[in-house]
Amino acid sequence: MSKARRRAYLLPLLPIGLLVLADVGVGLAIRDGEFLGRRIAPFDPPLFNDAQRESLARVRRGEVRGGVVFDAELGWLPDPSRRDIGAFGERVSGSDEGPRAAKRLCVFGGSFTHGDEVTSTEAWPAVLDGLLEGWDVLNFGVSAYGPDQAFLRWRSVADRVEADEVWLGVMPAATPRVLSVYRPALRHHDPSIAFKPRFVTRHGGLELESNPARTLADVVRLVEDQEAFFASTYGVDGFVTRWPSAYRPFGTHWSHRSAIARVLLARMEGAERGPDQEVVELLRGLIIAMREEVEARGATFRVVLLPDRDTLVVGDWPPAELDGTAPIVTAVSGALAGEDELWRPGGHYSAHANARAAAALAAVLDPK
Numbered sequence: 136m137s138k139a140r141r142r143a144y145l146l147p148l149l150p151i152g153l154l155v156l157a158d159v160g161v162g163l164a165i166r167d168g169e170f171l172g173r174r175i176a177p178f179d180p181p182l183f184n185d186a187q188r189e190s191l192a193r194v195r196r197g198e199v200r201g202g203v204v205f206d207a208e209l210g211w212l213p214d215p216s217r218r219d220i221g222a223f224g225e226r227v228s229g230s231d232e233g234p235r236a237a238k239r240l241c242v243f244g245g246s247f248t249h250g251d252e253v254t255s256t257e258a259w260p261a262v263l264d265g266l267l268e269g270w271d272v273l274n275f276g277v278s279a280y281g282p283d284q285a286f287l288r289w290r291s292v293a294d295r296v297e298a299d300e301v302w303l304g305v306m307p308a309a310t311p312r313v314l315s316v317y318r319p320a321l322r323h324h325d326p327s328i329a330f331k332p333r334f335v336t337r338h339g340g341l342e343l344e345s346n347p348a349r350t351l352a353d354v355v356r357l358v359e360d361q362e363a364f365f366a367s368t369y370g371v372d373g374f375v376t377r378w379p380s381a382y383r384p385f386g387t388h389w390s391h392r393s394a395i396a397r398v399l400l401a402r403m404e405g406a407e408r409g410p411d412q413e414v415v416e417l418l419r420g421l422i423i424a425m426r427e428e429v430e431a432r433g434a435t436f437r438v439v440l441l442p443d444r445d446t447l448v449v450g451d452w453p454p455a456e457l458d459g460t461a462p463i464v465t466a467v468s469g470a471l472a473g474e475d476e477l478w479r480p481g482g483h484y485s486a487h488a489n490a491r492a493a494a495a496l497a498a499v500l501d502p503k
Contacts (some may be wrong), residue, residue, distance in 0.1 A: 174323065176381040176400040177391055179361045183319050186326035190239070193489045194328065194354050201278070201327070202255040208351045209284055209291070210331035213277060219255040221293055226250070226274040228261035240500070241296055243285040244304025245312075247441040248276030250489060252479035257486040262493035267501055279327070280416055281312025283334050286425045287343075293432060300500070301429045302464075303422070306441045307452045310410040313417045314373030316347065316356075319365075320382070321374055321408060328358055333371065334421060337396045341420050342369045373413070378404040402500060422460040439496065444478055446473060470495035 169175060174183045182188055193200065203211040213220050221227040225241075226249060242248055242260050250258020255274075264272035273296060275288055282305055289301060315321040318329050330348040334341045347367035348354045357364045361384040368375040368382070375381075380388040380500055381404040390396040410418075429436040438453075438461050446452055446468075453463050470491040471477055477488035482491060 142394045149417075154347070170401075172396055172404070173401060175397050176378075176404060177385050177388070177397070178382055178387040180358055181361070181364055181382060182318060182328070182358065187319055187328050188324060191355065191358055194351055197351055203278070205351050205354075207346060208332070209277075209287055210329050210348075211269040211277070211279075211345055221273075223273065223276070223296055226255050226258065226276065228256045228258070229265065237269045238299040239273065239297060240267075240300040240302065241273045241275055241292075241298040242290070242302045242304055242439070243275045243289050243439065244282075244302075244439075245276060245280040245285065245306055246278045246311050246483060247306045247309075247443070248274065248285075249278050249306035250274070250276065250484075251278055251488050252481050252483040253489055254405065256397065257489055259484070259489040259493040259496065263496055266493060266497040271499060273298075277330075279312075279318070281315065281331075281333075282311060282421050283313045284331060286334075286421055287332065289425065293428075298432075298434045300431075300459045301425075301438070302437050302439050303461075304439050304441050304486070305418075306443055307410055307446045308443050309397060310414050310418050311408050313414060316368055316372035319374070320368070320372050323405060328354060330354060330357065333373075334417065334419060335371070341424055342413045343494070347371070360483060362484050374404075374408070410454075415454050418428070419456050419460055422457065426461045437462045437464050437499070440468060441492070442468050443469070443482060464496065464499055466495035466499065467492045 182191065199205050199211070202214050202217055203213045206212040209384060213224060213226065215224065219226050219228075221294045240263075248260065250260070255261060257273060258274045260274035260276070264270070275285075275292065277284070277288065280288070281317075282303060285303055311321060316330055316333055318331070319329050330346055331348045333344055335344055336342075348357055361382075365375070365379075365382055365384065369379055370376055378400065380390050381400050383391075385391055390400050393407055425437040438457075440452060440463060444453065454466070457463060471488055475486055477491070479485050
C-alpha cells in the first residue's frame with residue numbers, strides 16, 4: 136500500500152486517537168472522583184462534600200444535629216427538647232405564657248419563617264406577636280423546609296391549634312425544594328443527607344410520595360446502597376429523575392465508560408436550579424390545596440412572600456401563574472432595602488430586617 140493511501144486511511148483515525156488520549160488524560164485527573172473540586176458523575180455514593188460524609192457518620196451513630204430530630208413523615212422536625220419549642224412544636228419567644236388571645240395566627244414555612252440566624256424573640260413572627268393586640272402568633276417555621284413540608288406540617292397540627300389565620304411563608308429561591316426528595320440532589324453543597332416527602336402531580340391532582348427513609352437506618356442504607364437509592368428516588372426526586380445516568384450505580388450506563396462524558400454529565404446535572412415552570416406549577420397546586428383545607432376549617436389563608444436578597448434585586452415574584460390561587464402578601468418586599476444591616480452572613484434576615492418585616496405584616500391584620 137502506498138504512503139498516500141495509508142495516510143488517507145489513517146488521517147480520519149487521528150481525531151479519534153486524540154480523543155481517546157484526551158479521555159485517558161481526563162480519566163487520570165478524576166481518579167479520586169472529583170475534578171476541579173467538584174464531584175464527577177455518576178454520584179455513587181450520592182455524597183458531594185466532607186460535611187455530608189460526616190453527617191453520614193453521625194447518622195450511623197443515631198445522631199442528628201442542627202436543632203432538629205428525625206421524623207419519618209416530614210423528614211425532620213425541631214428538637215422538642217429545645218428551650219424555644221412550645222407545646223405544639225412551634226418556636227416560642229419566651230413571652231408566650233398566659234391566657235390565649237382572642238384570635239390565633241399560625242405561620243408555616245422554612246428558615247425565613249423560622250428565623251434562622253436570629254434569636255427566637257427576634258424572628259418576625261415573635262415581633263409580630265408583640266405588635267398585634269388580641270392575636271397569638273405561633274411560629275411553625277422549620278429550617279430548610281419547602282412549601283410542601285410546610286403544608287404537611289400544617290396538616291400535622293391543624294386539629295390541635297384551632298387557627299383563625301394560617302400563613303404560608305414562601306421564599307422564592309427555596310421553591311425548587313418541592314421537586315426534591317434527597318437534599319443533596321438539589322443542593323450539592325448542603326451539609327445534610329436528609330430525605331423528605333414530596334407531592335407529585337398525577338391524574339390532574341396532587342399525590343403524596345412518602346419519605347423513602349422511614350428510619351435513620353434507612354437513611355444510611357439508601358446513601359450506602361446505590362441501587363436502593365436509585366430505586367427509591369428515580370421518578371420521585373425531580374433532580375435525580377432529570378439526570379438519571381448521573382445517579383445510576385457506577386458502570387450501569389454507557390456514559391460511565393468515558394471520563395469526558397462523566398465530566399460533561401456532572402456539569403449538565405449541576406446546572407442552575409431555579410424556580411422553573413415545573414416548580415411554579417407544582418407550587419400553584421400546593422397553594423390551592425392548602426387554601427382549600429385551611430378554609431374548610433373556617434380559617435383565613437394567605438401566602439406571604441419572604442424574598443431573599445437576590446429576589447429583591449430581580450423583583451419578578453410572584454409569577455403570573457399564582458394569580459388567583461390565594462391572597463398573596465408582598466409587604467415584606469417593600470419593607471426591605473439593600474442595606475447590609477438587613478442581612479445575616481448566611482443570607483437570612485437580621486434582627487432589624489425581621490422587625491421591618493413584622494411591622495409591614497402587622498398592617499395585614501391591623502390596618503391602624
